[in-house]
Amino acid sequence: MTSLDQLQEGATATLISVDGQPTLRRRLMEMGLLPGTPLQLIRRLDLGGVLELEVRRSRLSLRHAEAMHLHVAAT
């Protein structure tokens, strides 16, 4: 298990757990980032300090600091 920000570009993974501040956690889960959900890291936008991922057919961008709270298992 590793955190989302450790993934390589293009890697797929399954979400294991979400932690962090309750507001962030709730928002992430409401957008469909629930344990067991498959996802893919599309690209790192390092200049913006942001990661782009695909989950449930939509593209989301998260800051590195937030991606650390998403724990995943690579698939």
Next chain:
Amino acid sequence: MRTTTASSTPTIVIAGNPNTGKSTVFNQLTGGRAKIGNYPGITVERSSGRIILPGGRMATIEDSPGTYSLASRSNEELLALESIAGIDPMPRADLVIVTVDASQLSRNLYLVLQIVELRVPVIVALNMTDTLLESGQQIDVDCLQRELGVPVVPMMARRGRGLGDLVRVIDQVLQTPAMALPGWRWEPSPGPLMDDIHDVAAVVPDSWHQGCEDRRRSLALWALLSADAEHHLAGVPQALLQQATQRRQSAETAGRDLDREIIEGRYRWIDSCVSRCLQEDPRRVSMTDRVDRVLLHPGLGLALFVLMMTVVFQALFTGADPIIGLIEEGVARVGQAAGAALGPGLFGEFVVNGVIDGVGAFVVFLPQILMLFLFIGLMEDSGYMARVAVLMDRVMKSMGLHGRAFVPMLSGFACAVPAIMATRTMERRRDRLLTMMALPLMTCSARLPVYGLLIAAMVPPSQEGGFAQGLLMAFMYLFGTAMALIVAWVMSKTMLRGSYIPLVIEMPPYRLPHWPSVSRMVMRRVSDFMKTAGTIILIGSIIIWALLTFPRDTALQAPFEQRQQQIERQLESASSPELRSPLEDQLDALQRERASAMTRQSYAGRLGHAIEPLIEPLGFDWKIGVGIISAFAAREVFVSTMGVVFGVGEDVDEESEDLRSKIWADKWPDGRRVFTPLVCLSLMVFFALACQCMSTLAVVRRETGGWGWPAFMFGYMTILAWAASFLVFQTGRLFGFA
């Protein structure tokens, strides 16, 4: 459940996730004739319109803020619940249309479920069905309709497809609401969560649940997800929030994860529904993917971003110039014609210099507003704006600003007025305020003539400006930008701290901009500016004109009158052009002298004298004081006011040699020169920081909905400007540059 009688006008609310075509559906249903207002007590735009149903019946349609969930952590997010659930003061909806992006079904259904739970009739507008094929998906609409228990209408709103079906279904549902009221879809099984819901449901106020059990439970569920010790939600009964918070805490103590139980419960239902109604091919590379490989490429993407922003900036900064020139010329012509028609006298002067110039003062902003909003509309509608926010997030966040503040801040280099209007692209009030407060420090184009005049005045009139002058101009730009960013940073750490909002931005698929939507948005902004800010600017211009015109001291004018008549008599008797031309020159000079004397004794002139003690420590005399006061109409007016005060005439620009030599020769009563290089620098610093622009204040008033923030802006900028100029002038003096 309220039933609608044929006599009352039913209310329809449109809801949906962001980027699902909610406003397109709204605009098409209302035929683009929407009334724009604000939500009560908060400056979030609210549109409403009317629709005529097949039977000839009318219905009101209300837009609601785009959202992924009804759960709220801020008062702005609360608006979605209030307008959809019809909580006081919002009207109770007879029907809610939820726009759904068909290619992102499961995430969109999360909102649909919450609305269905509220027991309000729902129609799902399954939009963007054209993208389904491209993304390799297929939806069985009948199946979805069965599972959800509400009517589902497939649509391609941008092309106007499905609209007729939607209107027909709206009519049916308004007549038979039961067909769109399936009751709860996901139901927690009996157990601790059900107990929590019942417990909190007991404190949901009557005015919220309106006697409906489903609604009562769904609002309890809402409170369980929204309650939070840190967040204050205005308008939500304290008892409800307390009860929910308490339940959350005891759940946590018992080792339960309430958020996950609720959200996962809903998604489990959604996933099983989707698995029955949606067929997916293995993923294909979409158009968006191909575009993003270029636009978000580490090197190339950045280069294209810089290029695009340069185009936007250039268009605002120089591209608008010819049109602005035409407008100014047009205003001048209208003024001349009116002046000729009305003849000399106070009334004519009022119409020409007060009213017509005042109208010109705000019409002149239209080209830039039009252009900026055209660009913003294209960027928003195509999906690029979300990428800009992401690309700029790190830089802007370090200053406490939102990533989306980038375009407004950049536009600030051209003009703060459209830039402040552009802060609307940010959702949070705190982000908008912060950007608005820092923005006017960016070096706008109206400061350029002032800097030009003052930089030129630093060297003797015979000398040409050199490299150092160019460098100084560049420095002023840098100075303004740095101050704007510092102010933003300081305010973000103090008065506008705001809670940390995680950046979870959806990157919408790229789409070709929908011209009707973009142009409608642009026109709305323009007319909004004309109606609200325009009035204030017009009144302000008239006041400043009056300050510069009154009182009309007849004793002072008499000698000028006499000499004028003298010259005119000589002119009449003069026959040859050689004799006439020196006389005409004399007449011109006399008129300039008279204007100068009039301005000096006007209220503005007296005000300049009155504030002299205040600005003397900055190195300014009363004439500069008059300039500063008149520049409140617009910064560049400083140049023409100097022209009038120095008797050069008002039709001067910053390159006028005449004005330059007059300024160079200007002396204090004790014989020291007024405009020393140090004073010029101090005055430039003052202009860089002071809020010398009533139009900026007028738009801030419009955007914040009161005079409080514009007053604060004026206050802090004036104090900052005074202090900085003081520092520059006094330090300079210490080092012997007097």
